[in-house]
Amino acid sequence: MSHRKPENISDHIALAITMTLRFLADTFFARRYGHRAVVLETVAGVPGMVAGMWQHLRSLRGMKNDSRGWIKKLLDEAENERMHLMIFIEIAKPNTFERYIILFAQAVFWNFYFLLYVFFPKIAHRMVGYFEEQAVVSYTQYLEEIDSGLIENIPAPTTAIEYYGLSASATLRDVVLRVREDEKGHMDENHAMADLLVITRGEPLGNTPQ
DSSP states (O other): OOOOOOOSHHHHHHHHHHHHHHHHHHHHHTTOHHHHHHHHHHHHHHHHHHHHHHHHHHHHHHTOOOTTOHHHHHHHHHHHHHHHHHHHHHHHOOOHHHHHHHHHHHHHHHHHHHHHHHHOHHHHHHHHHHHHHHHHHHHHHHHHHHHHTSSOOOBOOHHHHHHHTOOTTOBHHHHHHHHHHHHHHHHHHHHHHHHHHHHTTTOOSSOOOO
16 A cells, blocks of 8 residues: 655645544554444544535535536445444444444544535545545554454454355454455545546536546
């Protein structure tokens, strides 16, 4: 995975927000990767839903077709992140306190991301691209802990087996590999969306100006 270097002020803002949240995650969860994944996937499921909803409403208001398929891509991203959460809930089994943290984190982040997306969609997509970069880093570290024996390579949860079509003998390592691949895809898509918003001056619907 290659890190997308910031090219302008908005990129630096997006990266700064990302690294601040990364610091908080490291502070609260350290190497408890399963519990970290539960909280972060709860937050990660917000951007796709917010952005997909907003693009849907823009399509209705502007009476323009979503010719690039952003609405479906974004809502699919949100659903994929939700399934990650369902998988890691089976693995980490969050306690009551952690569930309250999830509620608080989602409430705060939903409102923050909605306002950011409405007024600064390029920063919003770039930030998610950086979020996903850090998710790939975290899942890579998770794999290293599994491979070193510090985290038990338990059988894959039923939800993961059904969602990814894994074999009945699949393990946690197989699941983390698939989740990491999902995050790489979201990373590439959101960085590409941010790039396109630069070209189209913030307008993702319709044709790209020549």
